[in-house]
Amino acid sequence: MELLINDKSYNVATQPGQSLLSVLRDELNLTGSKYGCGEGQCGACTVLLDGIPMRSCILPAHSASGRKITTIEGLATEEKLHPVQDAFLEKEALQCGYCTSGMIMSAVALLKKNPSPTRQEIITFMNGNICRCGTYNRIVDAITLASSKIKAQSHE
């Protein structure tokens, strides 16, 4: 099966029903996406499929074939971080960092769909992502900051 991940094409042999997360982590060694629950409840495995956030732990890999997959590894270009990544660092919106990949991918999807979300819109959109360290308010602040960073960039 062919998968298009971060603008690169991969040929992988998958087991029937194997999740996209398992293919990313165990076959391709793209381990930025994390296993947190295996039931789509925590969001640590979030990747983008044609820009839409998906829980890769419950997504069969074959259903991602032919679609554009973006993982945390594909977000930063060269030495430049994505504005959402920058904002997470600036706001210290993490502690152990295990949820961070999924949080950032969800946030990127949100800002693509809604470049100027309100606090409440951020909370509603992000509610499927769990941070056990409890940095939620910081993540909301980081997404707000990223929103203004992206707008400033597009005005440049």
Place this chain on the structure above:
Amino acid sequence: MNKLPEISRRRFFKLLGAGAAVAVILPGWMVSTDTESINPTGDPADLSSWIHIGENGKVTVFTGKVEVGQNIRTSLAQVVAEELKIPVEAIQMVMGDTDLTIYDRGTFGSLTTPNMSPILRKAAAAAREMLLEMAAEKWKVSKNLLTAEGGKIIYKKSGKTESYTALVQGKQLIRTLKEEEILTPPDNWQVIGKHIPKVNGRDFVTGKHIYTSDMHFPSMYYGKILRPPAWHTTLVSADTSAAEVMDGVIVVRDGNFIGVAATNPDLAVQALSSIRAEWKTEPQPSHREIFNYLKENAGSGGGRTENESGSVIQGMTEADIRQKQTYQLHYIAHAPLEPRAALAQWEGEKLTVWTGTQRPFGVRTELARLFQIPEEKVRVIMPDTGSGYGGKHSGDAALEAARLAKAVGKPVSVTWTREEEFTWAYFRPGGIMEVSAGIKKDGTITAWEFHNYNSGGSGIRPVYNIAHQLTEYHPAESPLRQGSYRALASTANHFARESQIDDLARSIFMDPLKFRLKNLSDERVIAVLKAAAEKFGWEGKELPDNHGKGISCGYDKGGYVATCVEVSVNPVNGQLAILQIVQAFECGAIINPDHLKNQVEGAIVQGMGGALFEAVVFEGGRIQNPFFSSYRVPRFSDVPPIEIVLLDRRDLPSAGAGETPIVGIAPAIGNAIRDASGIRLTTLPLAPDGVVKNER
């Protein structure tokens, strides 16, 4: 000066190359009360930490402490940077590797900041003095005329400078620590007390950081363990024949331990599910009768006295009003987002295990015992881990991976599923707290009797001045595996105490803040209480109908906390909303203000889970909610605006902050619910369905 055995010295410089090093030997100079964690044997050769200044200009700091998100990788580097007068970026922290770092009991109990941080700070100061001495000798001038700055020694009068790198070329110097080292006074701090970003933050936001569960070795196998269906279960029989014939699968049977290792994770799952096993489960209590069970199994002959003064009987006689109440709390799970994971590799007789644990040296001991090999043959390495919260003291996954790896003859990785983590890791104990108290009409507390059954003794002593008091902790037999948790019993004991204090204040129509202040004399508790109340606008705060405010205070492990909460309770359906949280916290001199604030905020959010809705549901030894879909943890929508007031006491030593900020939230919410609705809730979690209901 150099008491190091030659073997350590040789190994050390072989490892790091030439340079200069400061070793910390003997805990004799330490004022800390917990010297055991630094030096368990008292052997002079048993170092607690190293700082090495290499010929390449790199400064490497070695400590057995580990990073689980609390940001000690940053804060420890900060104190070293401060004393060594170098940028934080010049420092590499080597942490929690049993072959490279010196024995440490573990990263728990909020001990890193009060214990390890001063050691490394002194070691860095000693290293700086050693460099000053080296330059003084080279230039034949008095050391007092020289200063250290930006990785250089400077002789201002002559304009001479020499970098640390140049000074240590070709040297193999070791200095051991003196009792008194020359420390930079707080007024001159340039790095301590400043915000330094998380040192390896970039690795986390790019997904590059490799957690244990991310590690891959060529030819690695994936392990799965056969679990019983319930606690207190014995294996009657197992048929593993179907798994044994699968290609790429190896079955390991050793007594009650049955595991499989396979060339890919899906195959491991298939192999495991092909095993037919029969089990026998003992009858055991469910979560419904757990409180009676714990009380009945608390052992006869009374508990362990934690505190006793005066006579409670006399105090009760002196009281005008007496109140008695029983509080309870359920078992909860840590649910770290990275479940237990380990990767084990045998090379001949040498075992190396990478695992997410708060006690790498403890896990090394567990492994050495299991395989009956010397501890030197076991190396445990702890990559910065997806959190622990007190839940990763044990080496379960490490032992499992090592057993499988030994049988397979290849590296084996074991990552627990969420269900395994929720079921087979240990729990924060449930418990019962019984409180009897008496007060005078003017609000003076005259008597206090407090019993904790099973949940623990931490934070059990009242912070208030009470002439007649008795506090006891009664250990009990737990039907579930229980263990440490962030602040452990301090949450339970603060919940019971601060709820009771609130009801006592209400019984004489006294403001709960004034009532507390009347009975307090500890200036640090008073300071956080006043700071939180002021920020919250406690006095004269105007609240709409069905809104309420609650306050709590306390201290534990060198940290002082006060919490104010505003809630609303819908009078028709009981719907609860947490609207605002203000918390003041003080733990001595602040090392990194934003990271401290992050810890305090995180503790509050985690505490909200146990306060409001987290509870382990179990019956017949089966955990019935072992998923995030059935075990509710705090999410974005649960968290109101949280304001933190940090009090910086540069005149006091720094204490840890990972735990105590969690203890104030449950009683503050409970007291606010009481204020809003008139209902006193006495069981944690307070509102599992988001609704306030009368308990009786």
